[in-house]
Structure formats: structure tokens, C-alpha cells
Amino acid sequence: MPADIDNAPKLVMIKKTVCSSHCGGPMKITFHGAARTVTGSQHLIEVNDKVIMLDCGLYQGKRKESFERNRSELANRATIDCLILSHAHIDHSGRIPRLVKNGFSGDIYCTSATRDLCAVMLMDSAFIQENDVKFVNKRRKKRGQRVFEPLYTKTDVADAMKQFVGLSYNRTHQLFPGVDLTLIDAGHMLGSAYVILDIDDRDTGKKRRLVFSGDIGRPDIPIIRDPVPLTAGADILIMESTYGNRLHADYQESEQELARIVNETVKRGGSLLIPAFAVGRTQQLVYALHKLFNDRAIPDLPIFVDSPLATRTTDIFRLHPEVYDAEIREFLLSDDDNNPFGFGRLQYTQTVEQSKALNSLRVPSIIISASGMLEGGRILHHLRNRIADPRNTILITSWQAPNTLGRRLVELEKTVHIYGEDFPVRAKIEVMTGLSGHADQKGLLEFVRVMQKKPERTFIVHGEDESSETLAGLLRKELGLDNISIPSTLQSFTL
Structure with missing residues (x-):
């Protein structure tokens, strides 16, 4: 919540980028968050007349900007068919109750551990949202100004949790005809997963594998298992770049x-x-x-x-x-x-x-x-x-x-x-960065290096500009990837 909310810019309703009814045509990806920044992960996949959301995270940064962006309509909620959550960290999950509050009624797929964590983390987030607004509104009432509503409430969280569907690692689940989901252990935190979508695109006749990395973990750190190498590879890759320009200490x-x-x-x-x-x-x-x-x-x-x-x-x-x-x-x-x-x-x-x-x-x-x-x-x-x-x-x-x-x-x-x-x-x-659960530059490169099938299209997200640009350059130079994009917020790509 902004410290000086009175000077916050008026809330902007961003133009909807998803059709009011599901549109046909080739697969499209639109990046709604964690684009050239490390926060607010949220991406939309449109394929086979379905809309799939990858993550729905809270934007964190300047308080006035966060207040505005977390309340903006980043997609037409009525047209989203399902949401896939890579892990429970708030910058990946923190806007889910808002999404449900605004009318999303589809299933939310994640691992069972992620669901358990979200049950307490999102409730804690709602507590903070409610208390912050209560504090700000005391001053606004005294000044005769319009009061604000919290981003979401504990009731909204309880409603959202009804839509969670816990899946085990390595168990393929059909989302829709022609779209199968598999979650693979990402080794980043309890319950974290790589998202694999095996897509039979009926509009192009192509069968393609889309991999969303979520946050990539590190090997040889205690408590959770090491990240599983994705040796089979991908046709389309959306990957994080948080530490694309740094190496961690042992x-x-x-x-x-x-x-x-x-x-x-x-x-x-x-x-x-x-x-x-x-x-x-x-x-x-x-x-x-x-x-x-x-x-x-x-x-x-x-x-x-x-x-x-x-x-x-x-x-x-x-x-x-x-x-x-x-x-x-x-x-x-x-x-x-x-x-x-x-x-x-x-x-x-x-x-x-x-x-x-x-x-x-x-x-x-x-x-x-x-x-x-x-x-x-x-x-x-x-x-x-x-x-x-x-x-x-x-x-x-x-x-x-x-x-x-x-x-x-x-x-x-x-x-x-x-x-x-x-x-x-x-x-x-x-x-100290050596305790980080994120892969460093070497780990990010290794994530792609082991892939037998290198991606035809790669999208670099979840990183500041220097990290993303450095990683993209190394992927081109060392691994021969030549079709790499670093998307901006609300940028769309047709595949």
C-alpha cells in the first residue's frame, strides 16, 4: 500500500487483450507480468480456442505503481479457462484471489505442496491487504476523500482455494483435448515445478512442447531435491533470468x-x-x-x-x-x-x-x-x-x-x-547470495544445455534488463539459440 496514497495515479483499466469469446487462429502468448522485471509473473497462452494463464503473481516495487498495477484489469477474466501455478511465492501466486474475485471460475493446477502453502500464504497476504487499507482509509475519511477497498479479503482467498487442483510430479493430466500438462520438480522451493504443455495445435497442425520454467532451482542446496534436468527439451521455452548475469558462491x-x-x-x-x-x-x-x-x-x-x-x-x-x-x-x-x-x-x-x-x-x-x-x-x-x-x-x-x-x-x-x-x-x-534458491548464470545455461531438442523460440522473463540481456547473449553465443525475445509488458507473440 502506498505510503502517500493520495498522490497515487488514477487506476488505469488496460485494454483487454483477450477476445470476449475464444478466438481461433495460431497459438499466441501475451506477457502480462515479470516482463523486464522480477515480479508479478503472469503470462497467457491462447491455443485451440482456450486461454491458459501461467502464474498470477503480485507486482512488487514502487508502492504507488504496485497499488495501481495490482488492481489493473490485465486480462478478460471471463475468458480464461484455467490457471497453472509454478510455485507458491507471492510474486507468482499473490493475485489469484483477485482473479477469482473478478470472475475467474476455472481450475488452478499446481502441486499438492504448492496448494498447501498457498492456503496459508494467500490468507496472510489478505490479512496484510485488509490492514493496510484500513490504515490508509482512516486518514482518507478524516480528509473527506474516497476510501479504498483491499486488493482482496480473506473471504476471497477462501473462495479461491476451492478452485485449486493438486497434481503429483511427473503425472500427465489432460487440460483440454490437444493440451496435456505435466509438472516436473524445479528444485526451487517446496512444491515448485516446471510447467510442460504438450500441445496439438489444431489450427496449424503442429505438435509442440511448451516449457515454462517458473523459477529454476539450484543443485546441491539442502532440504529439497535438486531440479530435474529437462533432457528431452522444448519447442517453445519461457524461462526466468533472475541471476542471468551473476554467479553464486558455493x-x-x-x-x-x-x-x-x-x-x-x-x-x-x-x-x-x-x-x-x-x-x-x-x-x-x-x-x-x-x-x-x-x-x-x-x-x-x-x-x-x-x-x-x-x-x-x-x-x-x-x-x-x-x-x-x-x-x-x-x-x-x-x-x-x-x-x-x-x-x-x-x-x-x-x-x-x-x-x-x-x-x-x-x-x-x-x-x-x-x-x-x-x-x-x-x-x-x-x-x-x-x-x-x-x-x-x-x-x-x-x-x-x-x-x-x-x-x-x-x-x-x-x-x-x-x-x-x-x-x-x-x-x-x-x-549473501549463496543461499539463494534461484539458479545462477551457470545453472540457467545448464538448464538449456542439457536439452536434446533446443527450443525454436525462447522468451526470457523474470529478470532485470541487464540479467535478461546477458543471459540471452550467452544462449546465442554458447548454445546457438537464435530466436530469443525479451518481451515487454503486454507484448504478444503469434507462434
């Missing part, structure tokens, strides 16, 4: 770096604040700290996970051991706690009172809290209490969208704005 080196940061912070007498996404990154951090504690690589100090959503999603992780990799299964057999997401020094806070009590701690501690980009949530309260103390450390472990508070910290701004006040940044800022 994961084991990152664990050692985490130990260094903890130890240096404790030596200064400070506390370590880690803003972390509630799904995936929080569980990774807890597991890494658990191992470091067992190995006596870090001191005995209190560790808190202060995020109700992280607590609920961690419970869902425990319900899906079928996606665990060999390392964590071995850990379960050898660890005295028999719980990779909990150990003696770790506490999951439940209540607001418990969260507030952390601000009065006078001993070194570790606090992991949402949100991962510091755009809301309990982490902001801890930040405003600790950011001005040079003994403390703020550890950034994930990609930060432009114009977010997290990005401003990464860019080492000297002063930041939190809850209407300016605070000097005196705490030490550390950045």
Missing part, C-alpha cells in the same frame, strides 16, 4: 560465511537481524544454523523465528518429506532433535507480545523475520530498534526488488525511512 562457503557473520556480531555485543521470506529462505537459515550450532561453529545464543507465516509454513514443510533430499533425510536419522527446523536454542514466536519482548533483549541474539524485502511485517519493528546501533548486523540473503527498503540497504544508503521516521544506518550491512 553453498558450503555460504554456511561458513554465515558462521563468520554470527561470530563477528556476537563479538561486538550485537544482534543479527535477518529479513527472510517465510517460505524457503527461513527454513534454509534455520537448518544452516542448526548444523552450525551442532558443530559448535557458532556460540550458544538465543535464536528466534519471529514470523507467524514462517511458523505455519514450516509446519507444511514437515508434512511433505517426499520432497526432501538425501542430506536432510540423513540429518533426521543422526540428529538428536530429529527436527531440521527446530533445536534447543531456537524459538518460534507466536504472539505480538512475544515479538515485542524481543526489542528489550540486552544480550546478543539472532532474529529471523519477514518480510524478505523489508516492505512490511515484524522485521520493520526490529529494524527500527536496532538499525542505528553499530554493534548490530543486518544480513540480506535474497534478491531485493528495486525501490524496496531491502534494496536501499543493499545500496548502502545512509538514512532510511521506517514507519514515517528517518533512521541513520549504523548497523553493519552484510549481503
